[in-house]
Amino acid sequence: MENFTSFTCPPVDTITINATCTLTEYGIFISSVILSSSAFITSVLAQIQKSKCKKIDCVGSSCVRDI
Numbered sequence: 001m002e003n004f005t006s007f008t009c010p011p012v013d014t015i016t017i018n019a020t021c022t023l024t025e026y027g028i029f030i031s032s033v034i035l036s037s038s039a040f041i042t043s044v045l046a047q048i049q050k051s052k053c054k055k056i057d058c059v060g061s062s063c064v065r066d067i
Contacts, residue, residue: 048056053063 051063055064056062
């Protein structure tokens with residue numbers, strides 16, 4: 001016969017989180033996503049414009065320079 005010690009935990013209170021969003025919060029989130037993505041696209045296009053490549057393949061990221 002084995003001896004076991006039993007510990008009882010105190011009851012845990014239930015935590016309820018009400019996850020409702022207002023129209024203003026949705027608008028702020030959508031506008032921040034749009035502004036962040038447009039800033040990223042603008043920086044990529046600025047780097048492409050500054051490059052000295054004659055032909056740029058965007059997906060393969062290859063560049064042909066005129067020497």
